[in-house]
Amino acid sequence: MQKTRKTAGLIVAAGTGRRAGGGLPKQFRMLGGEMVLQRAARAMLAFEGLEVLQVVAAPEWLEKTDEALAILGDTRILPGVAGGDTRQESVLAGLEALTAQTPDLVLIHDAARPFLKTETIAHVVKALETAPGAVPCLPLVDALWHGGAAGLSSPQPRENLFRAQTPQGFQFAAILVAHRKAAPGMLDDAAIARAAGLQVALVPGDAQNIKLTLPEDFAALQERFMDIRCGNGFDVHAFCAGTHVTLCGLRLAHDRALAGHSDADVGLHALTDAIFGALAEGDIGQWFPPSDARWKGAASDIFLRKAVERARIRGFAITHLDCTLICEAPKIGPHAPKMRARVAEICGLDIDRVSIKATTSEKLGFTGREEGIAAMATATLVAQ
Known part of the structure; x- marks a missing residue:
C-alpha cells in the first residue's frame, strides 16, 4: 500500500496588483461578497488531501491577510509570512516557512486565481506519484503571429505550446532545493524546477481557472x-414605568418607558436583525445575548454598528434601510427626520437611503392597547 503523502498548499499573495486598479491589491478586492484571496484559499482547502495552507503576503498586508483568512475558520491555515519583492522571493519565503511542517508535496497557487476546482488539484497530485513536478496547462487555440509597428509579419506554429496555470505541484524537498539554488528572474516555479533538471509533468488545466x-x-x-x-x-418591547423611550437612536419624552435588557430601542433592534438576516448571520440575541451583563442598559447603536461592520467585512454595501414603528404613542411623525439622520449617521449612509415611518394598529392588539411598541425593518445589501 502506498504511503499517504502530506500535502501542503502555498498561496502567493504578496503582489501589489497595480494593473488591476481598484485601489487595493487585487487579492483583497471583492467578488460576490468575498475577497479574491478568500476564494482562492477556500478553493485550495476544498481539496480533502490538503493538510496545511501557507499564505505569503507583503509585510504591510500581513495583518489584513490573517484577518481575511480567519473568517474562513479553518485550522489548516497557518499564520501568514512576509514575502519578498518578487514572486520568486515570495515563494521561497513560503517554502522555508513550510519546512517546519515537513510536507511531502507542495501545491503553489496564485491568489489571483480564485476559481480553482478540486479536479485540477487532483490531476496535479496524481501526477506527482510519478514525477517530481506537475503543472496544469491549456493548449493554445488562437493563431500566433510575429508582428510590430508595421503590422503582422509571419505566422507561428502553435503545436506543443501551452498556457501554464496554477497550482504548480512539486515534491517538496526537490523544489525547495531548486528554489534555494535558482538564479533570479525565473518565469515561474516550473521554470525553476526545469533549470534544476526536474521533470515537470503536464496535466489538464481548466479554462475557468483564470488569473x-x-x-x-x-x-x-x-x-x-x-x-x-x-x-x-x-x-x-413592552411598556414599563419611566419618563422616556428610546426609538431609532433618539430619546423621546413619554409617560412610560420600554422594558428591555438594553435601552430597548425597538427600532434599532429591528434594523440590526434585518442586516444580520440579509447576511444569514443569525440575530441580535445570538450576537448580544441578554444573559451577558455587558449589554445591560447598553445603547442599541452598539448593536447596529456591529451589524454594519459585519456587512462591510463580508463585502456588502447597505443600499437601503426601512423601518416601520407600530404604536399609538408617542407620535413618531414629528421626530422621523431626526431619526432618519441618526440612523444614517450610525450606519455611515446618506439620509436618502434611510426610511423611518410609523403606523398604528387601529387600537387592535397589544400596540393598540398601548401595552408596548413593535417595529419591523427591511435591509437591502449589495455585494461590492
Missing part, C-alpha cells in the same frame, strides 16, 4: 457575481 490581472477582468465578472440580499427584522 485576474486587469480592470476588465473584474468588470467582466460583475454581472456573474451580482449579489443582492434582503433581510427582515421584527422586534417588540
Whole structure:
C-alpha cells in the first residue's frame, strides 16, 4: 500500500496588483461578497488531501491577510509570512516557512486565481506519484503571429505550446532545493524546477481557472457575481414605568418607558436583525445575548454598528434601510427626520437611503392597547 503523502498548499499573495486598479491589491478586492484571496484559499482547502495552507503576503498586508483568512475558520491555515519583492522571493519565503511542517508535496497557487476546482488539484497530485513536478496547462487555440509597428509579419506554429496555470505541484524537498539554488528572474516555479533538471509533468488545466490581472477582468465578472440580499427584522418591547423611550437612536419624552435588557430601542433592534438576516448571520440575541451583563442598559447603536461592520467585512454595501414603528404613542411623525439622520449617521449612509415611518394598529392588539411598541425593518445589501 502506498504511503499517504502530506500535502501542503502555498498561496502567493504578496503582489501589489497595480494593473488591476481598484485601489487595493487585487487579492483583497471583492467578488460576490468575498475577497479574491478568500476564494482562492477556500478553493485550495476544498481539496480533502490538503493538510496545511501557507499564505505569503507583503509585510504591510500581513495583518489584513490573517484577518481575511480567519473568517474562513479553518485550522489548516497557518499564520501568514512576509514575502519578498518578487514572486520568486515570495515563494521561497513560503517554502522555508513550510519546512517546519515537513510536507511531502507542495501545491503553489496564485491568489489571483480564485476559481480553482478540486479536479485540477487532483490531476496535479496524481501526477506527482510519478514525477517530481506537475503543472496544469491549456493548449493554445488562437493563431500566433510575429508582428510590430508595421503590422503582422509571419505566422507561428502553435503545436506543443501551452498556457501554464496554477497550482504548480512539486515534491517538496526537490523544489525547495531548486528554489534555494535558482538564479533570479525565473518565469515561474516550473521554470525553476526545469533549470534544476526536474521533470515537470503536464496535466489538464481548466479554462475557468483564470488569473485576474486587469480592470476588465473584474468588470467582466460583475454581472456573474451580482449579489443582492434582503433581510427582515421584527422586534417588540413592552411598556414599563419611566419618563422616556428610546426609538431609532433618539430619546423621546413619554409617560412610560420600554422594558428591555438594553435601552430597548425597538427600532434599532429591528434594523440590526434585518442586516444580520440579509447576511444569514443569525440575530441580535445570538450576537448580544441578554444573559451577558455587558449589554445591560447598553445603547442599541452598539448593536447596529456591529451589524454594519459585519456587512462591510463580508463585502456588502447597505443600499437601503426601512423601518416601520407600530404604536399609538408617542407620535413618531414629528421626530422621523431626526431619526432618519441618526440612523444614517450610525450606519455611515446618506439620509436618502434611510426610511423611518410609523403606523398604528387601529387600537387592535397589544400596540393598540398601548401595552408596548413593535417595529419591523427591511435591509437591502449589495455585494461590492
